[in-house]
Each structure stands twice: as C-alpha cells, then as structure tokens.
Amino acid sequence: MSEKKKNGEEEGLDLDFGIGKLGWRGLFKGIEKLIDLATDLKEAGGEIKKEGEIDLSHLKEGMKGVFGFSIKTAVGGKSVVEPFGNIKKTPEGTVEVKEEREPLTDVFDEKDEILVIAEIPGIEKEDISLNLKGDILEISAVSKNKIYRKEVLLPVEADQENLSYTCKNGILEVRIKK
16 A cells, blocks of 8 residues: 555645645545534634744744634624734735734724724733824834734724723724714
C-alpha cells in the first residue's frame, strides 16, 4: 500500500486553487465545518466570532499575524460577516500582513445616540484618536506594542462635538448624540 493511501490521501484527487492543493477529503471536511458553523450561529443567538494568531517573527522581530471574523444574524435573518485583524487580501488577490490591525466593531443605532463598540486589546484611553466626518468615524489607536485603525460607517451623519468615549480593558465605547 502506498504511503499516501496509508495517510488517508487518494492519488489524483487533489484540487489546486492557487493557495496549495486540497484533496476531496479536505474539501468535504471544510464544507462540514461551514455547516457546523452555521448551526453554531443559530444556537449562539445570532453571533459567532473565530480568531487566530500566527507568529511572523521570522519576517520581523515580534510581529504577529492576527486574523478572524465575526458572523452576525441581522434583521430579517440575513448574515453579516465582518473580518478583523492585520492579515488582508489585496485587490490583486495576494495576502498582505500589516503592523496595523483592524479592530472588531459593532454599531448600534439607538433612539438618542449611536453606540460604537470596538475591541482594541492593549490600548489605553490616552492612546486613542477619534475623528468624525459626516457618517464616517475613524478610530486610530497607537501604543508601544499595537496599532489599530478602522473607518466605521455610521447609520446617520453626526458632529464631532457630540462624541464621547471610554476605554476599559481594551473595550472602546464611543457614544455619539443624534
């Protein structure tokens, strides 16, 4: 028996999607994981978050690749997928790792205010810069070890003077009065 068959791999059944070869078994395992994830989403009450970290110190000392996504069920049962981290796919189709991370955010359109929550671990309030122009909130945070940046689309236009924020234990809460 060949070594491939001993390891559960079938000869001639590999697919190449430009990111490496994937056998049929791996393809079906991926579909199974996707179905399990959808079931978990329903059981979790509408939100699932998965994340991971890759040590990239061979590229630059202390550098880490952080990636993840959040899947939420929106109004009407529509799913919304939001990626976060510092590993991004470029328009050319290549993968890029930046020192700057994109935080996971939530936007809530409440009666009297807009509430934006961002996860920015390792950041203190004095490290944060917020810039509001119309319906775009730019979040920037720089500490000695981490850099975060994200532009958040708000449901309505707002003014910078109506903005207040707190940051505790890496959770940024931005409140913007309507």
